[in-house]
Amino acid sequence: MKTFKIVLLFLLIPIMAFSQIEGEDDFYLDGDLIDAKFNGGGIEKFQEFIRQEFDYSKVTKPGTLEGAFTIDEEGNVTKIRITQVLDIASATEFIRVLKKCPKWEPARRKGKPISIEIKYPMVFKAKK
Incomplete structure (x- = not known):
């Protein structure tokens, strides 16, 4: 035994x-999840786009603004919403910039395009 x-x-x-x-x-x-790509890159390329397009003069106070949006199966930015409001002017500016955002390369799962949600915070510090 x-x-x-x-x-x-x-x-x-x-x-x-x-x-x-x-x-x-x-x-x-x-082929598990492959993240969406912005202009051939990752979130860093998207951050560059935001920095270039966002009018920082619209921000009236320090704090955090957080937005959420969906990249659909075709790479379009849809379902834009503000999840953490700093002030109306900066929230409106963030929405404006996202609406002018070019198409993304959509995320993929098992080779097929899928829609994903992205939460994007922006932290503004007080000027010295």
Whole structure:
């Protein structure tokens, strides 16, 4: 009986290890989520766009403004909303900039385009 347990142990360990590796390979080969891209880059390219287009003179006080928007399956910016209001002028400016935003390359899951929501905070500090 002891020999049977030892043989069974040596047989099951390689099988369990193989199944874990196979599962990890399947996860990556199936093509899990690929993030949306803005102008061929990531969120950094989007930040550059915001910095260039946003009129900072509209911001009247320090604090955080947070907006949320959806990148649909075609790469359009839709469902724009402000989730944390700093003041009306800066919120309006943020919406204006997002409305003029060019198309994104949509996110993909398993090779198919999907829509995703992005939350984007902007922190404004007091001028010295």
